[in-house]
Amino acid sequence: MTLVIVGAGLAGASAATELRERGHTGTIMLIGAEEHEPYERPPLSKGYLMGKEPLTKALVHDRDWYADNDIDLRLGTRVTAIDAVGRTVSVGEEQVPYAALLLATGSQPRHLAVADKAGPPVAYLRTIEDSERLRGALTQGARIAIVGAGWIGLEVAAAAREAGCTMTVYESAELPLLRVLGPEVAQVFADLHRAHGVDLRLGTSVTAADMAEADLIVVGIGAIPDTALAEQAGLDVDNGVLVDATLRTSDRNIYAIGDIANHEHPGLRRRIRVEHWDTAIEQGKVAAHNLLGADETYRRLPYFFTDQYDLGMEYFGNVGPEGYDRVDIEGSTDVANGDAFRAYWVKDDMVVAAMHANDWDATDTLRDSIGQPQPSAS
Structure with a gap:
């Protein structure tokens, strides 16, 4: 069989x-x-x-x-x-x-009904065909509206800006990636995109009228x-x-x-x-x-990465529903100018998640830090 x-x-x-x-x-x-x-x-x-x-x-x-x-x-x-x-x-x-x-x-992709009422074409990103259609629309001077400042939304925003598009990003949370990174590190991504000319509209509900003047609406809401x-x-x-x-x-x-x-x-x-x-x-x-008959458990910790402009980032672990007590940051978060940093999310003096930006020598160190003690610097 x-x-x-x-x-x-x-x-x-x-x-x-x-x-x-x-x-x-x-x-x-x-x-x-x-x-x-x-x-x-x-x-x-x-x-x-x-x-x-x-x-x-x-x-x-x-x-x-x-x-x-x-x-x-x-x-x-x-x-x-x-x-x-x-x-x-x-x-x-x-x-x-x-x-x-x-x-x-x-x-x-999760669909957004209000985008269909705005008038401009609406794009989602899941398949090769989606990516090809979107690439054809990212031309010099094109006005692109993105709904959702998650990973997909921000990566598309970076690609669009590099193609010379005028970018507006709408996000209901107070910062991009807030639910994933928390305010301490989410602010880094807000600053990065604004430094590259993206109009970030945060803490707002988008309407059809908001998007009506765009040449293309990209929906990235999960x-x-x-x-x-x-x-x-x-x-x-x-x-x-x-x-x-x-x-x-x-x-x-x-x-x-x-x-x-x-x-x-x-x-x-x-x-x-x-x-x-x-x-x-x-x-x-x-x-x-x-x-094939084994009884192996899947124990690997979550890992993801992103590339936006000249920023490269890797993230290991998972904060979880109980949250974290603090974030310890080593290095400079001025990534728009090419700086590098490491961040450790700490709960009960144990590292539950860690990431780096532009610090590719940190990969093994960060992965190994998960579940290890991280005493307070104070």
Whole structure:
């Protein structure tokens, strides 16, 4: 019987790759709704969007790799139903039996109804086609309105400014990235974008009238996990598909990874759902091991990165719902002038998250700091 992977994105392709590299010789079916070979999404708001990187750099493998490794890659194809009792998936008219099933269906952009009423074209950023359309609109003098000052919104703003666009960014919070970074570090990103000429309108609700004069509206207000199949299959779902520490769902023969996986993290001792590149890759590997009979727990801490203008940043760990007591910052936060710093989020004198900006020698130090004591300087 077949190992079926539903979702031919980075997470699904990572699992398929690991299965073959671990020596699995059985049938692997990798099913994706998009027409493209599996690809990484970060370039869509970074290098590929800016025309600095070819699409081939975003691909996990070229098309020949799947054939050479006997992966049954089905693109432009949707799984319409899962029969968890009979252990089959419906692919068109075909009922495919599976020995084990891996869900990696990802997420979809959250839509904003008021943007549709404003008049200008509205863009979201999730697929290669989205990135290509957006790149075509980022021209000298174009007036771009972005709703949402999260990672996608700010990366698009940076790309647009480098293309010579006039930028206005609307954000309901008092600072960009406030919920992720807290006010101490979120202010750094506000200062960075304003130094590059972005009109940041913070702590405000955007209206159709606000956006009416733009040539293009870009909406980046988060994503919704694509759990429709999991729900149809009767799996436990709550802000994603609920999985245990081994990434197994409420059905012992079905695993879930990537954006949709609401994971019981053994290190953090709570559930967490992460929509980042590193998690997609690493959860794919662990799921592959468990599909082959292992009982491995996924313990890797969240990691993400961003590139905006000349700023490069990496972040490790997760603050969590209990928050933090303080942020210890080493170095200068004047990143608009090329300075570098390290930041440590501390709870009960323990580091729960850490990041650097423009300090690439800090990567290992910051990763190793998570969970370690950080006594107060006072």
